[in-house]
Amino acid sequence: MRIIPRLxxxxxxxxxxxxxxGLRVLGKPEDFAKYYYDSGADELxxxxxxxxxxxxxxxxxxxxxxxxxxxxxxxxxxxxxxxxDIRTVLRSGADKVAINTAAIQNxxxxxxxxxxxxxxxxxxxxxxxxxxxxxxxxYVDYGREATGVDACEWAIKAEKLGAGEILVTxxxxxxxxxxxxxxxxxxxxxxxxxxxxxxxxxxxxxxxTEVINDGLVDGVSLxxxxxxxxxxxxxxxxxxxxxxxxxxxxxxxxxxxxxxxIHGATITELKQYLxxxxxxxxxx
Amino acid sequence: MTSKTAHIVDYGLGNLFSIKNACLKVGLTPTIxxxxxxxxxxxxxxxxGVGAFGDAMTSLxxxxxxxxxxxxxxxGKPFMGICLGMQLLMTSSEEFGYNQGLNIIPGIxxxxxxxxxxxxxxxxxPHIGWxxxxxxxxxxxxxxxxxxxxxxxxxxxxxxMYFVHSYYVIPEDPKVVLSNTxxxxxxxxxxxxxxxxxxxxxxxxxxxxxxxxxxxxxxxxSKES
Numbered sequence: 001m002r003i004i005p006r007l008x009x010x011x012x013x014x015x016x017x018x019x020x021x022g023l024r025v026l027g028k029p030e031d032f033a034k035y036y037y038d039s040g041a042d043e044l045x046x047x048x049x050x051x052x053x054x055x056x057x058x059x060x061x062x063x064x065x066x067x068x069x070x071x072x073x074x075x076x077x078x079x080x081x082x083x084x085d086i087r088t089v090l091r092s093g094a095d096k097v098a099i100n101t102a103a104i105q106n107x108x109x110x111x112x113x114x115x116x117x118x119x120x121x122x123x124x125x126x127x128x129x130x131x132x133x134x135x136x137x138x139y140v141d142y143g144r145e146a147t148g149v150d151a152c153e154w155a156i157k158a159e160k161l162g163a164g165e166i167l168v169t170x171x172x173x174x175x176x177x178x179x180x181x182x183x184x185x186x187x188x189x190x191x192x193x194x195x196x197x198x199x200x201x202x203x204x205x206x207x208x209t210e211v212i213n214d215g216l217v218d219g220v221s222l223x224x225x226x227x228x229x230x231x232x233x234x235x236x237x238x239x240x241x242x243x244x245x246x247x248x249x250x251x252x253x254x255x256x257x258x259x260x261x262i263h264g265a266t267i268t269e270l271k272q273y274l275x276x277x278x279x280x281x282x283x284x
Numbered sequence: 285m286t287s288k289t290a291h292i293v294d295y296g297l298g299n300l301f302s303i304k305n306a307c308l309k310v311g312l313t314p315t316i317x318x319x320x321x322x323x324x325x326x327x328x329x330x331x332x333g334v335g336a337f338g339d340a341m342t343s344l345x346x347x348x349x350x351x352x353x354x355x356x357x358x359x360g361k362p363f364m365g366i367c368l369g370m371q372l373l374m375t376s377s378e379e380f381g382y383n384q385g386l387n388i389i390p391g392i393x394x395x396x397x398x399x400x401x402x403x404x405x406x407x408x409x410p411h412i413g414w415x416x417x418x419x420x421x422x423x424x425x426x427x428x429x430x431x432x433x434x435x436x437x438x439x440x441x442x443x444x445m446y447f448v449h450s451y452y453v454i455p456e457d458p459k460v461v462l463s464n465t466x467x468x469x470x471x472x473x474x475x476x477x478x479x480x481x482x483x484x485x486x487x488x489x490x491x492x493x494x495x496x497x498x499x500x501x502x503x504x505x506s507k508e509s
Binding site: 001002037042067068071072073090091092093094095117118119120121164165193194195216218219281282284 | 299301302305306308309334335336398405406408409410412413414444446448449487489490491492493495496
């Protein structure tokens with residue numbers, strides 16, 4: 001089982017919200033990436049959260065800097081619109097790319113990208129919300145825009161077009177700590193024969209075994225449960241975060257009530273827990 | 285002491301930057317190009333690759349790289365094939381019909397079949413993720429430490445490495461196999477060595493500190509030779 005920390009990146013910072021809203025600044029991507037690499041992460045995901053709205057900045061530098069020191073697979077997503085965008089990110093040191101908005105708008109991009117860079121380089125990211133009729137709808141632009149596209153049908157189509165993996169995120173559960181939407185994960189996993197990475201909602205270790213056993217995922221993407229644990233030990237005194245958004249959490253002024261469902265853990269603790277529960281994973 | 289050069293053969297497929305970064309990290313001087321003369325000049329040659337076997341052979345042929353690579357194999361110069369770069373060394377592949385390979389190592393490339401784990405969950409193909417490498421058990425007397433004097437010499441038995449592949453190699457001579465890896469009901473050759481030719485199905489440059497040990501040893505082996 002692959003444990004994959006996900007860093008949502010806004011400008012020079014790692015941010016985290018709840019249901020993709022109310023983003024808090026948590027620290028520098030370089031520090032998070034190094035810490036997770038050293039503590040046994042199996043891969044990393046960088047998601048540029050504002051790129052598809054405002055254009056790109058700084059991310060390429062972060063990729064280049066970290067890929068020199070971090071020797072595990074790195075997936076980069078957020079605002080990649082063309083073969084050229086994908087090439088640029090890969091040339092900076094990413095191993096795989098995650099595409100969502102551009103793929104929905106132009107599904108042929110998946111085919112072209114898969115032909116150009118190999119299927120194993122192309123992850124299609126699906127962010128979904130459950131509808132009253134029980135179906136899941138795919139959203140784009142970091143969970144802001146509905147598409148009318150059924151998430152399962154889209155996953156099947158993405159596989160046919162040449163996607164190598166699917167990253168599924170439940171928008172409603174994301175950042176809440178209330179557990180994964182295992183129903184969504186299970187439906188997508190059963191719809192495709194390529195690996196599925198599930199994300200959104202982990203609040204404790206048990207949630208991770210649930211998404212593995214009931215959601216049938218092949219990898220788990222995690223943020224809050226790891227991030228909030230890491231920053232407890234992380235000093236921000238040396239960095240200047242003025243004008244960088246909501247830094248209340250870092251400056252200890254935040255109302256942390258909304259985080260009460262997040263029971264932080266290290267990757268080592270998580271992997272030991274998974275191993276005890278019969279899930280094979282790499283111990284570093 | 286000058287640093288050894290490791291030439292990464294660029295034939296248009298795959299992310300070569302992580303290989304370059306791994307070389308730099310262990311003190312090798314990496315070069316990347318599709319020029320045949322750079323293969324001749326280098327101390328160590330690395331054949332990477334992600335993608336389709338047939339496309340890769342076509343690209344190597346168009347760039348005039350097939351003969352230079354075969355010559356390196358003859359020369360005794362340290363050579364490492366990675367992933368598709370391992371599969372290309374074989375005689376042929378069954379990927380999308382029959383494809384002729386570089387025929388440096390007698391054997392074939394075959395497709396992983398989807399199998400099931402003990403809980404009856406399908407193990408998906410491509411095989412993506414971390415898996416163990418183990419010394420194969422041969423019928424004849426087991427040599428003491430098959431990995432000695434190979435780039436695996438500092439790697440511990442059963443170490444996890446990072447895999448991304450749908451095909452695997454079956455060398456004709458089982459004695460060239462350095463390690464096997466088991467995925468569901470498939471047990472396949474995950475690394476091999478024949479003389480100066482070393483090849484791995486996993487990606488050592490994406491396999492964390494263990495993978496870097498392999499690069500460091502590749503560097504050290506080449507110094508002895």
